[in-house]
Amino acid sequence: MNQNRYDQLGVSASKTEVHQAIKGLDKGLYPEAFCKVLAHISGAKSELCSVIHADTAGTKTVLAYMLWKETGDLSVWEDLAQDAMVMNLDDLACIGLVDQILVSSTIGRNKHLIPSEVLKSIIHGNQKLIDTLSQFGINVHYGGGETADVGDVVRTIDVGITAYGEIEKQKLIIPRIQPGDVIVGLASFGQASYEQKYNSGIGSNGLTAARHDLLAKEYSNRFPESVSPETSKDAIYNGRFHFSDIVGNYNIGQWLLSPTRTYLPVLKKILDEVDRQKISALIHCTGGGQTKVKKFAHGVKIIKDNLFESPVFELLASETNYEKKELYEIFNMGHRMELYCKPELANDIVSFANEFSIDARIIGYVEANAHEHCSISIKSKYGSFLYD
Amino acid sequence: MNQNRYDQLGVSASKTEVHQAIKGLDKGLYPEAFCKVLAHISGAKSELCSVIHADTAGTKTVLAYMLWKETGDLSVWEDLAQDAMVMNLDDLACIGLVDQILVSSTIGRNKHLIPSEVLKSIIHGNQKLIDTLSQFGINVHYGGGETADVGDVVRTIDVGITAYGEIEKQKLIIPRIQPGDVIVGLASFGQASYEQKYNSGIGSNGLTAARHDLLAKEYSNRFPESVSPETSKDAIYNGRFHFSDIVGNYNIGQWLLSPTRTYLPVLKKILDEVDRQKISALIHCTGGGQTKVKKFAHGVKIIKDNLFESPVFELLASETNYEKKELYEIFNMGHRMELYCKPELANDIVSFANEFSIDARIIGYVEANAHEHCSISIKSKYGSFLYD
Numbered sequence: 035m036n037q038n039r040y041d042q043l044g045v046s047a048s049k050t051e052v053h054q055a056i057k058g059l060d061k062g063l064y065p066e067a068f069c070k071v072l073a074h075i076s077g078a079k080s081e082l083c084s085v086i087h088a089d090t091a092g093t094k095t096v097l098a099y100m101l102w103k104e105t106g107d108l109s110v111w112e113d114l115a116q117d118a119m120v121m122n123l124d125d126l127a128c129i130g131l132v133d134q135i136l137v138s139s140t141i142g143r144n145k146h147l148i149p150s151e152v153l154k155s156i157i158h159g160n161q162k163l164i165d166t167l168s169q170f171g172i173n174v175h176y177g178g179g180e181t182a183d184v185g186d187v188v189r190t191i192d193v194g195i196t197a198y199g200e201i202e203k204q205k206l207i208i209p210r211i212q213p214g215d216v217i218v219g220l221a222s223f224g225q226a227s228y229e230q231k232y233n234s235g236i237g238s239n240g241l242t243a244a245r246h247d248l249l250a251k252e253y254s255n256r257f258p259e260s261v262s263p264e265t266s267k268d269a270i271y272n273g274r275f276h277f278s279d280i281v282g283n284y285n286i287g288q289w290l291l292s293p294t295r296t297y298l299p300v301l302k303k304i305l306d307e308v309d310r311q312k313i314s315a316l317i318h319c320t321g322g323g324q325t326k327v328k329k330f331a332h333g334v335k336i337i338k339d340n341l342f343e344s345p346v347f348e349l350l351a352s353e354t355n356y357e358k359k360e361l362y363e364i365f366n367m368g369h370r371m372e373l374y375c376k377p378e379l380a381n382d383i384v385s386f387a388n389e390f391s392i393d394a395r396i397i398g399y400v401e402a403n404a405h406e407h408c409s410i411s412i413k414s415k416y417g418s419f420l421y422d
Numbered sequence: 423m424n425q426n427r428y429d430q431l432g433v434s435a436s437k438t439e440v441h442q443a444i445k446g447l448d449k450g451l452y453p454e455a456f457c458k459v460l461a462h463i464s465g466a467k468s469e470l471c472s473v474i475h476a477d478t479a480g481t482k483t484v485l486a487y488m489l490w491k492e493t494g495d496l497s498v499w500e501d502l503a504q505d506a507m508v509m510n511l512d513d514l515a516c517i518g519l520v521d522q523i524l525v526s527s528t529i530g531r532n533k534h535l536i537p538s539e540v541l542k543s544i545i546h547g548n549q550k551l552i553d554t555l556s557q558f559g560i561n562v563h564y565g566g567g568e569t570a571d572v573g574d575v576v577r578t579i580d581v582g583i584t585a586y587g588e589i590e591k592q593k594l595i596i597p598r599i600q601p602g603d604v605i606v607g608l609a610s611f612g613q614a615s616y617e618q619k620y621n622s623g624i625g626s627n628g629l630t631a632a633r634h635d636l637l638a639k640e641y642s643n644r645f646p647e648s649v650s651p652e653t654s655k656d657a658i659y660n661g662r663f664h665f666s667d668i669v670g671n672y673n674i675g676q677w678l679l680s681p682t683r684t685y686l687p688v689l690k691k692i693l694d695e696v697d698r699q700k701i702s703a704l705i706h707c708t709g710g711g712q713t714k715v716k717k718f719a720h721g722v723k724i725i726k727d728n729l730f731e732s733p734v735f736e737l738l739a740s741e742t743n744y745e746k747k748e749l750y751e752i753f754n755m756g757h758r759m760e761l762y763c764k765p766e767l768a769n770d771i772v773s774f775a776n777e778f779s780i781d782a783r784i785i786g787y788v789e790a791n792a793h794e795h796c797s798i799s800i801k802s803k804y805g806s807f808l809y810d
Contacts, residue, residue: 044533044573051533052569055541059549059564070566075524076588082464086526086565086586093574136463138474140528140582145432145439146652153443176447177474178458181440184580185432185650186481186630192575194528194568196584198474200464242574262573263647264534 039355040364042269044262045093045242049321064208068128068316068330074200082200085131089121090194094241094291096260099147099190100253101277101287108155113293114193115159117238120294121320122197123167123174124301124371128316130207132302133172135199139179142188147259153181156193163296166228170299189259209315209330211374211408215400217336218383219369220297221393223344228299228390232284234292234346239320240364244290247354248273273353282345289346297371303386304373314374324362324412325421327372331400331408338398339413342368351416358416369397427743428752430657432650433481433630437709452596456516456704456718462588470588473519477509478582482629482679484648487535487578488641489665489675496543501681502581503547505626508682509708510585511555511562512689512759516704518595520690521560523587527567530580534573535647541569544581551684554616558687577647597703597718599762599796603788605724606771607757608685609781611732616687616778620672622680622734627708628752632678635742636661661741670733677734685759691774692761702762712750712800713809715760719788719796726786727801730756739804746804757785 040046062070063083074082091098091114098114101107119137126135139160141153164174177198223235236244246269254261254271261270277287301316317327327336347367351358361367373383380396387394403409410421428434450458451471462470479486479502486502489495507525514523527548529541552562565586611623624632634657642649642659649658665675689704705715715724735755739746749755761771768784775782791797798809 045571046533049569049571051538052541052571055538055545055569059545059566062566072524072563072565075563075586076470076522084524084565084586086524086584088526088528088566088568088584090528090530090568090570090572092570093572096574134464136460136472136474136586138476138584140476140478140584142478142580142582144650144652145434146650150439150443153440157443157447175460175463177460177472178444178447178450178476180476180478180582181437181443182478182480183433183437183440184478184481184630185652186484186633186648187578187580188576189650190575192530192572192580194530194582196474196476196526196528198463198472198524198586242572245574259651260574262532262534262577264532264573 040243042266043242043246044265064206066330067208069125071129071206081202083203083206084200085126085129086196086198087122087125088194088196089125090192091118092238092241094238095191095193097241097245097290100257100260101291104277108151110291111152111155112159112162113291115156116163116293118193118195119160119163120296121238122195124297124318126197126199127298127301128318129201130205130305130310131199131201132298132305135174135197136177137174137195137197138177140194141181142184142192144185144188144190145183146185148191167298170302172298172302205310207310207313207316211314211331211334211400213334213400213402215314215374216377216380216396217338217398218373218375218380218394219342219397220300220371220387221342222295222366222368222370223346224393226295226390226392233295234289235344235368236290236292236346237294237366237370239323239366243354243364244350246270246272248275248286248290250274250276281349289349300387300390300392304383308379308382312376312379317372319366319370319372322363323365324367325410328408328410328421333403333406334408335401335403336398336408336410337401340395340397341414344368359419362412362419374400428631430654431630431634432653452594454718455596457513459517459594469590471591471594472588473514473517474584474586475510475513476582476584477513478580479506480626480629482626483579483581485629485633485678488645488648489679492665496539498679499540499543500547500550501679503544504551504681506581506583507548507551508684509626510583512685512706514585514587515686515689516706517589518593518693518698519587519589520686520693523562523585524565525562525583525585526565528582529569530572530576532573532576532578533571536579555686558690560686560690593698595698595701595704599702599719599722599788601722601788601790603702603762604765604768604784605726605786606761606763606768606782607730607785608688608759608775609730610683610754610756610758611734612781614683614778614780621683622677623683623732623756624678624680624734625682625754625758627711627754631742631744631752632738634658634660636663636674636678638662638664669737677737688775688778688780692771696767696770700764700767705760707754707758707760710751711753712755713798716796716798716809721791721794722796723789723791724786724796724798725789728783728785729802732756747807750800750807762788
């Protein structure tokens, strides 16, 4: 039933079809790595690896477009730029790569609807994040990009980033999650010391679901350009809110459009200070949410029984029609970054996160499994769910 | 009037707005270079530079979609993959970078309309081109990519590539076009020795114009998903053809969907064999067509008086409503790669191209200009045009 709902919206959390299409492709030097790792491209040094990585802001651009049209506030595009960038940077961090990263942007726009001010705001947003990161000794370089006028392809605007970086083999973090590991989660919400405002923590995943389940039917008439016409009219904009509606301390626009937090300042600190050997894995809980780790572990049972509770996901849990079990596959539900490590490391990691005003705690642990595969058990106030 | 036509379609050949938006951004180590060149990302060797470069297949995806729907032939997607890849590879070749290139793909699809077979064909197309290039000692590595289900953003499918490469500073080709240089053009049409079939040479630029001016109104009803609804109904599909209509030896589908030819095998040969110092510039005639060089030259007058004549552009000239002058700004019109060089090099370059069954000849020359800027004078059977 839920699967149908997501299918109806033309999205899949499992990406089965995509994985099928890329089956058989070379998986790089370390097939288990969070990102594909290749031998250094020009062979400059044999111990160096090359990594190229791509991601987009997905359908969060649609929300940015609608909120910008409703309020005239261009700054939503700066946040959106951060979404696309962080989806790449924080993935790269998961292999241990947290410095000297080259980024390129690809923007496709419908010129009828998106004027050059929007492009300027996006580019400004990229630069703002680069400047923020540089304060923490994290060097990100902007290598240019492509902006195409493709209204016959793109309804409003599509914003992607591709990132390139290099790392020494010995510094790579390749997942080897083991029984006895604990899981430290870094909260996705709150206000980090390097953020200018409260962050709902929604990130860049599940936004098609969130948009159609929170926003009111009225938006389908006001913004027909925000929806695939192939999606059933009944399935779109089934919520009860408008962007300006206040829930708790913020309005719906703020809940939905908080920019994806980067964990790079914290992760750089951790990787600089602790023994990388004691970290079993870094997992960025993006597509697949709290079950993302399933692809990077074997023969273990992962128990998550102390998850964060966070207002935006409480809201989504109460306002959407997804089964509670599925929510954890669509959204990050409270932490978007998790570290698998030896128990003795947990306190330090929590302290480092707290230094940046980011909440962190042990959210679970790892046991041996009876099977070859990885099972995930989530115990939360919504119930107990097994992903097997 | 013509400008209006292109504007109506939501496309601009000059990309004024885009250039405005990115004004003020750092231009890299060599602001004159064809691609943005940066210091080597990890500083592995001080004489190495890093380049990251992005481009997409633009609205050619829409044509691929329509032809695939009409014929059921999945192979159109393999060709389309080549379009996106070559738009990057041949740009990189213009700075002298023709080997050890890492590519990443970003595909956004409307899952309602694009099944996984299409994704498979695109990935297969990427691999086919990589295999072909490897036969010429050109190593291109596939670094993975992102495929997103974003039907609320993308009408059908968007296909982009980002490429990364490294090059020694002393091997870089930085444009320094001088009076006395001749221009050797490498034909975009015909059948190169490494191509499996005749190539119309249309490339990946001007396809919004070509599609709407060649294809018949009927397509607007059959494929509403192929057009921005913000474009006036009068402006779309104003041609008189169907894909299966034969013109000359090929049908309209073949004329429009020939994959963008890569010049890499020829260019690698040239760069390996000749003294790079004698090459003043390599210009990939993409957006801006035969006037692309304007951005890369100063104080010179570029005379192009011996251009190729090629059937697909004859067809476009006779079937579209653009002024003839503008055609040279929208399409490549017969050669998509041009080398500015000392006259004594021209014969060798022509011979190297011919070795690969690619037609080549001196298409023009360079004179001093009375002004600081670069003027282009085109003399063809359609008349004489000055781009000043």
